[in-house]
Amino acid sequence: MPHLIIEHSNEFNADILMEAVFKGALSSRLFESRAIKVRALPYQHYQVGFKRSAFIHVTLKIISGRTQGQKLGLSEGVIEQLLELGYENVAITAEVVDIDRESYSMALS
Template structure:
């Protein structure tokens, strides 16, 4: 049940539609074999103001927040799979990063209200 947060520099909107970033991350998460499609939650956030080393360098950063307890090898493989999927767009002068973070099972609360 990962929460996938895709942050990116807004100047990339001209190159890749925001929905494509989300779809790419979702497909990579599903290809990992760790998650069911119904469990993957995605959000995208463009940043109008950004700097790296004093310059406006394009970036895409994906944070995958998942419940604790998985082996580090599995998390490392997931991060690498998402990173490789992002590079399919063949953009230049862009920095891609992926981070897998754990949400503590003991303190995570969830409630779904259906109609």
């Protein structure tokens, strides 16, 4: 935990985005490095208004129980790392989503 899901327009290199998002989550000091899971989903088909606009959106799924300040720090840290990549004319967003602690299950096989 956490699960970090990057949705992005297809002109970006997923490996570079994943590294930046990983670093942003790690900088929050809320998680150990081995617990951070990152994946990326490039979109070929998308529309913003009447045109195609570059975007990067990160959903940060974490077990419930963190404070609003911790959540804000996490999303800001991820955004900061993505901004450091120097992309121009791209909408970058992040949201923290609580996973209900009582109903979350995990298995390793």
